[in-house]
Amino acid sequence: MHEETGFEDSGEAAALRFLLRDLGPYEFITPTPATHRRFLERNPRAARDLRDVFGWSLPFEPGLLPARLLRILQQGGLLASAEGGRLRSKVRVSTLGGLRFVHSAYPTDARDSVFFGPDSYRFARFLRAQLPKASPGRLVDIGAGSGVGGIVAALLPGAAITLLDVNPTALRFAAANAAAAGVPVALIEGKSLNEVSGRIDLAIANPPYIMDDAERAYRHGGDLHGARVSLDWALEAAERLTPGGTMLLYTGVAIVDGRDALREALGKGLPSLGCALTYEEIDPDIFGEELEQQSYRDVERIAAVGAVITKRG
Secondary structure (H helix, E strand, C coil): CCCCCCCCHHHHHHHHHHHHCCCCCCCCCCCCHHHHHHHHHHHHCCCCHHHHHHCCCCCCCHHCCHHHHHHHHHCCCCEEEEEEHEEEEEEEEEEEEEEEEECCCCCCCCCCCCCCCCCHHHHHHHHHHHHHHHCEEEEEEEEECCCCHHHHHHHCCCCCEEEEEEHHHHHHHHHHHHHHCCCCEEEEECCCCHHHCCEEEEECCCCCCCCCCCCCCCCCCCCHHHHHHHHHHHHHHHCCCEEEEEEEEEEEEEEEECHHHHHHHHHCCCCCCCEEEEEEEEEECCHHHHHHHHHHHCCCCEEEEEEEEEECC
């Protein structure tokens, strides 16, 4: 794997690779944080199996894990102490389309948390539907997180994949996930495409879009009811696309008085950049629990949307 940021082969990296490779017949579909919380409230217990440890983030007795796995995770710094002499994994492992992805343990409260959940599955489905229509070449996954987009995009023959993220923890996890999937990637640490030189044939992104009081990078989408980051990334990518190039943007938008501010802003900004827009609602109602927050008092619903931005040749 080619890594442009010099992430060394640390004890953590070795432990992540071992974990992803040696979990056996493991499967876990990660729900929303609200669903995860409700499940734990109904099931206040210690872990009974690997899904409890690496999926539900439950505390576990040290003897539950195979001795070699326990030792490697301890050496890699991936375990924390829990009440009653138990341990807790600092990471989760989710499955998507036959692949495994490591990401942050529940709850994802830390500012450098690496998120994976229902958006990851919707993003992957959106990419799989749109990628066959795109041209291979230089592909950049903006705000790559755990690397889901870039790794799924490896199904596009001939694509040279770069994962860009401001969070070094995300890049370390993405490197392990890409290695486990057998996908060669370049890794770049940075918050914008300014860190990536040259033109781009295909940009993909699943930006943060929630109005988050803690302003966690993986979650906070800025103003425009959380759509600012999505808009900025889309316009920035549109400028950098090669003629005939494409951006595939999956994100969420707050619908206010029946209006989608992101769609309106893209419709105004893209023509001057020589780009056409195709836009659709993928799911009309997601993360409804956010509407209980004061910052969402005027929001009707949050919708998942997919935008295809194409640079005219």
